[in-house]
Amino acid sequence: MATTSSESDSSRKNTDNKENESKDEQNNMFECNICLDNAKDAVVSVCGHLFCWPCLHQWLETRSSRQVCPVCKAVISKDKVIPIYGRGNTKQEDPRNKVPPRPAGQRTEPDANTGFPGFNFGDGGFHLSFGIGAFPFGFLTSFNFSDRPHGVPVGGQLQQDDHYLSKLFLWIAVIFIVWLLLA
Amino acid sequence: MNNIATQRIKREFKEVIKSEELAKCSIKVDLVGDSYTELKGEIAGPPDTPYEGGKFFLEIKVPETYPFNPPKVRFMTKIWHPNISSVTGAICLDILKDQWAAAMTLRTVLLSLQALMAAAEPDDPQDAVVAKQYKEYPEIFAKTASYWTNVYAGGPNKNTDFDSKIQRLKDMGIESDQARGALSTFNWDLERATEQLFS
Ligand SMILES: [Zn+2]
Numbered sequence A: 001m002a003t004t005s006s007e008s009d010s011s012r013k014n015t016d017n018k019e020n021e022s023k024d025e026q027n028n029m030f031e032c033n034i035c036l037d038n039a040k041d042a043v044v045s046v047c048g049h050l051f052c053w054p055c056l057h058q059w060l061e062t063r064s065s066r067q068v069c070p071v072c073k074a075v076i077s078k079d080k081v082i083p084i085y086g087r088g089n090t091k092q093e094d095p096r097n098k099v100p101p102r103p104a105g106q107r108t109e110p111d112a113n114t115g116f117p118g119f120n121f122g123d124g125g126f127h128l129s130f131g132i133g134a135f136p137f138g139f140l141t142s143f144n145f146s147d148r149p150h151g152v153p154v155g156g157q158l159q160q161d162d163h164y165l166s167k168l169f170l171w172i173a174v175i176f177i178v179w180l181l182l183a
Numbered sequence B: 001m002n003n004i005a006t007q008r009i010k011r012e013f014k015e016v017i018k019s020e021e022l023a024k025c026s027i028k029v030d031l032v033g034d035s036y037t038e039l040k041g042e043i044a045g046p047p048d049t050p051y052e053g054g055k056f057f058l059e060i061k062v063p064e065t066y067p068f069n070p071p072k073v074r075f076m077t078k079i080w081h082p083n084i085s086s087v088t089g090a091i092c093l094d095i096l097k098d099q100w101a102a103a104m105t106l107r108t109v110l111l112s113l114q115a116l117m118a119a120a121e122p123d124d125p126q127d128a129v130v131a132k133q134y135k136e137y138p139e140i141f142a143k144t145a146s147y148w149t150n151v152y153a154g155g156p157n158k159n160t161d162f163d164s165k166i167q168r169l170k171d172m173g174i175e176s177d178q179a180r181g182a183l184s185t186f187n188w189d190l191e192r193a194t195e196q197l198f199s
């Protein structure tokens, strides 16, 4: 009797161990191949490799000229990855529609339509163009003074380029708005 | 450092520590300082190569954009190999450049370097002098690589003939690394090495 029971004990222990191992393996199965963490907003490539969408997105951005699977180097693209929806996920939203967090250091041009004074006074052509024409200079002057403290040496050429570029972008925005209003 | 880079290096660290290769003393990774931006790798010279028995240390720098961009790796231990600079330790390996993929890890990088040591690619060299010797005088190449492994990486194969040639140059006031480099470059022709060093 004693032998039998100890045998069954040890065999149960074995199965317990096996279960634990297979649980570990299962957990690993759902790890993102890029961050090595559990995949968030999971997507799978056509070659079958699992990623977080933000991770894969950043990889595709980094290698925009040569888009290959980070694991097997098969050709992949944003349109051909499949989002994965588990049960209990109430909003079955395509993770590709979310804006993934971008890498640091990218800047976007300010939206010319927001916070633009004079835009609401679009009642007369003359009044409008006057308002817009005066605006960029005032804005640029205050920008340059507030952005760079006095006494800090700045590369003259660089500052001029900056100045020129921001001026150019502002004018493009102005022309665009005028065109919008007139159209 | 960006969070994903640190998180990943921490995970990879565990992976290397658990790996069979570590148990076989074939690869190893250590931290340098507290940050996860700089690491020290170690590769055992692969068997049946001139590097057998040697321990090769690597400088590994992890960029902020890791794993989207490859780590920067360089041999700290001097090595005589067509794809590694005998002067700077710079490595010419495609996966450390344009063939990098975000799913690769420190472990796969170290294993690839070990494979590169076992199978050089002389047609895509980093060190043109070594590559030329590898192709034209394979026996001299093997002896030189084995000798460098002995001197710099603790390998077992001594070479008294090479030692005495280096001693001759040292007697003329040449520093030993420089003498070894010149003699290796000129296929251990003492006359040509001397000529080049004093010209
Ligand atoms: Zn991920």
Ligand SMILES: [Zn+2]
Residues within 6 Å of the ligand: A045, A047, A048, A049, A069, A070, A071, A072, A073, A074
């Ligand atoms: Zn794949």
